[in-house]
Amino acid sequence: MTNNFQVVLGKGGFGVVCHGYLNNEHVAVKVLSQSSTQGYNEFKTEVELLLRVHHVNLVSLIGYCDEGNDLALIYEYMGNGNLKEHLSGKRRGSVLNWSNRLKIATESALGIEYLHIGCKSPMVHRDVKSTNILLGETFEAKLADFGLSRSFLVGGNTHVSTNVAGTIGYLDPEYYQKNWLTEKSDVYSFGIVLLEIITGQPVIEQSREKPYIVECAKSMLANGDIDSIVDPNLHRGYDKSSPWKALELAMSCINPSSMERPNMTRVAHELNECLEIYENLSKRSQDANSTNSMGHGTSFISDTPSAR
Known part of the structure; x- marks a missing residue:
């Protein structure tokens, strides 16, 4: 299926992910490494x-393959890799x-909301x-890697007591x-991803004055200048009110108190807004420019605030 694991797509705690073919269709094959710390339970x-x-x-x-020590998962193939690869260049x-960043964030939020x-x-x-x-090929977003997922009860129970699992930088401090x-x-965790999407910055970067993205964002936020926060690779190709709203949403998601955070339904709704x-x-900008090009009308001036 993978032609002897010829094309490696990525590596993680579970093992290596390779490109393959199944019935002439592209697939991704995740093979458990013998040295994996995750192992059979996560599989x-x-x-x-x-x-x-x-x-x-x-x-x-x-x-999937479950044969002796040979464990592998076969997924649909996502041709454009993962979000971090694109944000990091x-x-x-x-x-x-x-626009694409907001669509990716919204679709990811809908996947989490479904869970x-x-x-x-x-x-x-x-x-x-x-x-x-x-x-995917048209940059549609899909959530992956469910080896650490856990069921939780609804009703009178507010939480599940469990050993901490996840990735440093994305971990809920209350958890x-x-x-x-x-x-x-x-x-x-999604709030941290949203900060990555907005700023284009890595979650932890030791060379920064404030290595953790949360502290870095809070510091920049104090200056009240959205252009200093948004990824410079966007070259200001946005109106200011949209990233402001996204940033405020991200900050509400990373509230130290879980009770003060929005649920994922609210997050998806606000991202769509x-x-x-x-x-x-x-x-409106395109319409105004079109009017100007025909020799009449006034120039378009954004009525969005530069800071909040």
Whole structure:
């Protein structure tokens, strides 16, 4: 299937991911490394979850191999890699524009929302991060890697007590300190991803004055200048109100108190509003420019604030 693991797409805690073909269709094959710290339990968790959940914004499981020490998962192939590769510039090509970033964020949020409220029983992903958001040929976004996912109970129970698992930089501090897992832990992690999308900055960068992206964003936010916060690779190809709203949403997601964070339904709704703001103002700008090119009308001036 993989032609002896010839084309490696990536590596992670589980093992290596290779490109392959199944019935002449592209697939991604994740093979468990013998030295993997995740092992059979995570493999079993991912298989069981993906066999029962199906959503347009979750990566589909096509099949698996469970034969002795040979464990492998076969997924649909996502041709544009993961979100982090594009934000960091590791994948050559055009920079993701603001519209594409908002669409990717919205679709990822809808995938997480499905885990929280669409599954029976509801699930917490526990490892939401930019490397686990995969992009298809038209940059459609799908959430991947469910080996750490856990069910949580609804009703009177507010949390599940469990050992901490996830990725440094994305971990909910409340979960880390108390071992209390809730769906709001995913919301915190998604808030960090949203900061990555807005700023284009890595989550942890030791060369920065403030290495952690949360402290870095708070410091820049104090200056009240959105252009100093948004990824300079966008060359200000956005109206100011849309990234302001997205930034305020990200900061609400990373509130130290889980009770104060929005749920993923609210997050997806507000991201869609950010996209609508951007598209409406872009259309007005284009209409105004079209009018000017015909020799009449006034120039378009954005009525959005430069700071809040």
